[in-house]
Amino acid sequence: MRNYLKLSFLLLLVSCGNYGQLSVVANIPDEFKETSGLVVLDENSIWLIEDKGNKDEIYKVDAKGNWLKTLKVKNGKNHDWEDLTKDKDNNVYIGDFGNNNSDRDNLKVLKIPNPDNESGDTIEAEQIEFSYPEQTDFSPKKKGLLFDAESFFYWKNSLYIITKNRATPFTGEAFIYKVPAVKGKHKAELVGTFLAGSDENTCRITSAAISPDEKTIVLIGNGMLWEFTDFTEDNFTKGNIKTVDLGVRTQLESVCFVTNTTLYLADEQNNKTGNNLYVYKLN
Structure with a gap:
C-alpha cells in the first residue's frame, strides 16, 4: 500500500460529531443519495x-467529497447494484445481486478493469452469473425472503457473498456463499452461515470488506460492525468474532478498507441526515 500520512493527518482533523464512533470525513456529493458500495484503489481514489x-x-470521488470522474459500465445494466470489491490487480467487481423479494433469476457480478486506468467515459464489464442452489421458490412468502444480498468481498480467486435476511419473522441468519471470480455461469456454494443477532433494524448485513493483508473481514449493518480475524477456511466465522455497536443508527450501506486497520463507511441520505463518508479505526 502507498503512504497514508495524509490520511493519518486527516484522522486528527475530523470531528466525531453526532455519529457515535464514526467520524465524518466528507459529505458525499448531493447527486448520490443512495450510495450502496465503496472501494478504495489508492489513498485518493x-x-x-x-x-x-x-x-x-x-463514480470516482476523493476524500474531500469532490466528484472527479464518471464511467458508464457497458454490458452491465444496474438491476440492483449493492456492493463493490477489488482483487490484487485492482480489477473492480460490482455486485448486481440485490434481490429484496427473492424473485430474481438473473443474479450476477460485473468485473471491470482498474477504472483509474480508463481514459474515456465508458468501461466494459464481464459478467459472472450465479444462482443459489438452495433457492427453489422464486415467489416465496415472507418467511422465505432469504436470498437478498448487499455484501461481498474477493478472497483467493473467489467472491464471498453474504445474504441479507429479510424474512418475517426475522431470524438474524445470513448465508455465506462462494462463487468463482471468473466469467461464466456458476452455482454458488454455501460455505457457512452467520447469526448476526435478533434486532432486524441493526442485524441485517448491508456491506462487507476484507483488509489488504487478508487477515481481517468486516461486515456491517445499520449501526453494527462485525470483525472476523484468525480465520483459515471459507467459513470465516470459524475464527474470532468481535461485535461492535458503532453508536449510530443511520442507513449504513457501504464499507471498505483504506489500510489494514482503517475503514471508510458511507450511508444513504434519509430525510436530512446521512449521505456522508465516514472513517473508523479498528482497535
Whole structure:
C-alpha cells in the first residue's frame, strides 16, 4: 500500500460529531443519495455505486467529497447494484445481486478493469452469473425472503457473498456463499452461515470488506460492525468474532478498507441526515 500520512493527518482533523464512533470525513456529493458500495484503489481514489433505480455508472470521488470522474459500465445494466470489491490487480467487481423479494433469476457480478486506468467515459464489464442452489421458490412468502444480498468481498480467486435476511419473522441468519471470480455461469456454494443477532433494524448485513493483508473481514449493518480475524477456511466465522455497536443508527450501506486497520463507511441520505463518508479505526 502507498503512504497514508495524509490520511493519518486527516484522522486528527475530523470531528466525531453526532455519529457515535464514526467520524465524518466528507459529505458525499448531493447527486448520490443512495450510495450502496465503496472501494478504495489508492489513498485518493474512492469509487462508489448506487443501487436499484440509478444509472449504470461508477463514480470516482476523493476524500474531500469532490466528484472527479464518471464511467458508464457497458454490458452491465444496474438491476440492483449493492456492493463493490477489488482483487490484487485492482480489477473492480460490482455486485448486481440485490434481490429484496427473492424473485430474481438473473443474479450476477460485473468485473471491470482498474477504472483509474480508463481514459474515456465508458468501461466494459464481464459478467459472472450465479444462482443459489438452495433457492427453489422464486415467489416465496415472507418467511422465505432469504436470498437478498448487499455484501461481498474477493478472497483467493473467489467472491464471498453474504445474504441479507429479510424474512418475517426475522431470524438474524445470513448465508455465506462462494462463487468463482471468473466469467461464466456458476452455482454458488454455501460455505457457512452467520447469526448476526435478533434486532432486524441493526442485524441485517448491508456491506462487507476484507483488509489488504487478508487477515481481517468486516461486515456491517445499520449501526453494527462485525470483525472476523484468525480465520483459515471459507467459513470465516470459524475464527474470532468481535461485535461492535458503532453508536449510530443511520442507513449504513457501504464499507471498505483504506489500510489494514482503517475503514471508510458511507450511508444513504434519509430525510436530512446521512449521505456522508465516514472513517473508523479498528482497535
